[in-house]
Amino acid sequence: MNIQQMLKRAQALQAKMSKAQEELKTKELIGSSGGGKVKVTMNGAQEVTAISIDPEVVNRDEADLLEDLVLTAFKDARAKVTKLVEDEMGRVTGGAGLPPGLF
Secondary structure (H helix, E strand, O other), X not given: OOHHHHHHHHHHHHHHHHHHHHHHHOXXXXXXXXXXXXXXXXXXXXXXXXXXXXXXXXXXXXXXXXXXXHHHHHHHHHHHHHHHHHHHHHHHHOOOOOOOOOO
């Protein structure tokens, strides 16, 4: 394979990856904790788009518990989005063997 062919392939791959990243921004996943009482919605760009808290878990004497529930829901949403991004980019790159965590 010559340099020109490699550059064309790299440009095509870059275009596919850009398109996939734009599509990921439109996908939303929900992380939850407390049996679904606290939910964090995050898009494929790892932007939090919504937080939902059931009034049952709001107790001023247990603010630390609510903080833990929100943090756990956030981590759950981020883990789901990370997996979605890795899966989508793996599909786009066709298993090109790019380093894990690159996206």
